[in-house]
Amino acid sequence: MQRKKAPKEALRWDDVRLFLALCRARTVGEAGRTLGVDSSTVSRRLNALEEALATTLFDRNHEGLSATKAAEDLRPVAEETEEAMLRFARAADGLEREVSGLVRIACPPDVANVVVTPLLRELFTRHPALRVEIAPGEAVIDLTRREADLALRTVRPAQGDLVVTRLTSVRWVLVAAVELAQGLGTLRAWDDAPWVSWGARLSMVGAAKWLEAHAKVEPVLRSDSLMVQIAAASAGVGVTLVPEPSAAHYGLVPVRLAPSLRAAAASWPTDELFLVTQRALRGVPRVAAVWDLLRERAAGRTAR
Amino acid sequence: MQRKKAPKEALRWDDVRLFLALCRARTVGEAGRTLGVDSSTVSRRLNALEEALATTLFDRNHEGLSATKAAEDLRPVAEETEEAMLRFARAADGLEREVSGLVRIACPPDVANVVVTPLLRELFTRHPALRVEIAPGEAVIDLTRREADLALRTVRPAQGDLVVTRLTSVRWVLVAAVELAQGLGTLRAWDDAPWVSWGARLSMVGAAKWLEAHAKVEPVLRSDSLMVQIAAASAGVGVTLVPEPSAAHYGLVPVRLAPSLRAAAASWPTDELFLVTQRALRGVPRVAAVWDLLRERAAGRTAR
DNA sequence: GTGTAGCGTTGCACTAATGCAACGTAAGAA
DNA sequence: TTCTTACGTTGCATTAGTGCAACGCTACAC
Structure with a gap:
């Protein structure tokens, strides 16, 4: 049995x-x-x-x-x-099948150029009916007011019914145009080089705070636009702190530092890059398509 | 990619x-x-x-x-x-959960005694709420008139919306009570022994037809009831053809045959045992319970 | 800071599910 | 009869799915 x-x-x-x-x-x-x-x-x-x-x-x-x-x-x-x-x-x-329509992305200009733009070709290949609008700006766009569907930010937003994921973290590096870097050789004191830095309005930015704390130099150029700083650096105006991917993207090269400066350089800021949207939008296909591609392509392991 | x-x-x-x-x-x-x-x-x-x-x-x-x-x-x-x-x-x-109620089984009496009855204990153990009614008889019960839920038959029914499965096939053997078989020794001619066989009404039964065709003997006893034949054989009245399982069940032993008789004995009938029900009843749990147990326990390989 | 706890994910050994091919049965054709 | 065909079932090698344990990440307590 x-x-x-x-x-x-x-x-x-x-x-x-x-x-x-x-x-x-x-x-x-x-x-x-x-x-x-x-x-x-x-x-x-x-x-x-x-x-x-x-x-x-x-x-x-x-x-x-x-x-x-x-x-x-x-x-x-x-x-x-x-x-x-x-x-x-x-x-x-x-x-x-609703992966079509307009997706508005708010992000810092350098991120737009360095991270987002290079992915657009693949995005449009995957989803031919998709359209994208990039709203670049240093200011924080308020997602809850529907000014954008998706935002890339360097600070994790706390309020609101938002969905947040950390894409990657990027180190900032001190760079200059190739000729200037060669001309400077190894930097022995912070004020041995002309500096390009942030204006008063965005003095709370990590790079500005570091400059204030560790290298009390007087910049030859101040601007609240990172893109202006990069353009100035590219033109050989001076050295400046920029996120590593942006430096590579615009052909800026690292400035060599004397050992005495390296300790302070260790505390150069590190940006984290967060991808944010409203919870209700997260599942909308046209938004999800961009979200997923960014996660897939732009995400990296933590740089320690 | x-x-x-x-x-x-x-x-x-x-x-x-x-x-x-x-x-x-x-x-x-x-x-x-x-x-x-x-x-x-x-x-x-x-x-x-x-x-x-x-x-x-x-x-x-x-x-x-x-x-x-x-x-x-x-x-x-x-x-x-x-x-x-x-x-x-x-x-x-x-x-x-509906495995309860009455299942009426129509079948030949010997099958009832030899095949069905020995399974009842296990059936009731499996399904305590089940009740069984056995309607024994040589006649063919008409299932379509709902006289029975389940039938065991030796001929495959053709008509009607019935479900049929072959349970097993059984050979018929020539047997006698132990003392008579010993007294007879090896049988050299068919009429060396007293025969018990079928009456006129059921002369179409395989055993009767065989007797008519191969061994033109005059039975000492005729009955249309196999049970009577078995009882007579058990009482030593004569030899008779019965299905092999019934012989074993009632303590009847095979009669030894001389080589000259064996050719004719090879064409002793073979019964097939079919399990039949109406299609509509097949899935009714109380019927299915009996059906499944019979298939599981009473089914055997074809005896060739 | 530093540890701890809870979450989802991944590596790996293992089990259960599957496909293929061979088998047993039954009905009809030759 | 014998052969053929179609059906469901079974044996076996392979695959897909699964559980366990370890991991990485984040937040919170200390």
Whole structure:
């Protein structure tokens, strides 16, 4: 007597699909074909289902299948289930294809140029109906006012019903145009070089604070725009602190430092780059498409 | 660029169950607990589902899950699906527990005694609420008139909306009571022994036809009841042809035959035993219980 | 700071599910 | 009869799915 001890097996939802296919097919093989599996699999799963329900659903003989009364009683309920399942699939498909329309991205200008712009080609290849608007600016755009769908920020936002993910962290480096860096050689004192730095309005920026704290130099140029600083540095106006990826992107090279300066350089700021959107927008396909691509392509391990 | 080539993956119905559990849980682990699987499994299957739907359903961070707009749109449809699935499970459960009531079995008397009766103890152990009525008789009971739920027959019924399965095949053997068999020794001619055989009414029975064709003997006793024949043989009245299992059951032993008789003996009839019921009754649990036990216990390989 | 706890994810060994091919049975054709 | 065909089932090698344990990340307590 080798009876089963555990009829505790939960009903697997896929078994209802199997059951329906069997109701509609005249043979096990035919049911398997509609399900895309082998007839042996159908046979075994039917046996398991019957054991789980402690009922015989179909009689099998050399002519194929014949439904028992139990199966015929169950069939209408199973078909309701299938209709609901089809509605679900249709709803899911409906969501899926809406990757079109305009996505507005707010981000710092350098991030726009260095991070976002290089990804646009791939984004449009993936989703031809997608359109993008980049709103660059140092100021913090208020997402809750719907000025943008997506924001890239260097500070983690706290308030609001927002979804936040950290993309990467970037170190800042002291760079200059190639000729100036060569002309300077190894920097022995901070004021041995002309500096380009931040204006009064954004003096709370990490780089500005570092300059204030560690290298009390008087910049030859101040600007609240990082892009202006980069342009000035590129023109050989002076040295400046910029995020490493931006330096590489614009052909600025690191300035060599004498050992005496390296301790202070160790506390150069580190930016973290956060991707932010409103919770309600997170699942909207056109937004999700950009979100996912940024996570996939722009995310990096923490630089320690 | 290792993108997926095949988003052709069909939606598995169980994934909707997973999706619902995730909607209701605040964490992956909680969803896994309600589903009875590990959190790692939930994590992987969610990733697969999102890839299949090409949609992000949940954002995951250190606090757990948060549903995206897509997930919230899908949730009501998924819950309808679940309700239908629960109705199915309830219907299946309802069927399952009805193994009780009376099952009427029509069969030849020897089959009743030899095959059915020995199984009753196990049947009642399995299904204590079950009751059985055995209607023994040589005549063919008409199942379509609902005189019986189940029939055991030696001829395959052709007409009607019946379900038929062959249980086993049995050879007939020439037997006698122990003392008579010893007294006879090896039989050299058919009429060296007194015969017990069928009456006129059932002369079409295989054994009667054989006797007519091969051994033109005049029986000392005729009866249309196999049970009477067996009783007579047991009392030492004569030799008779009976199905092999019945002979063993009633302590009758084979009569030894001289080589000259063996050729004719080779064409002793072979009965097949068929289990029959109406299609509509096949799935009724109390009937299915008996059907299944008979198939399981009484079915044998073909005796060739 | 530094540790701790909770979350989702990943590596790996293992189990269950699957496909393929061979089998046993039954009905009809030659 | 024998052969053929179609059916469901079973054995076995392979694959996909799973659980456990370790990991990385984040927040919070200290």
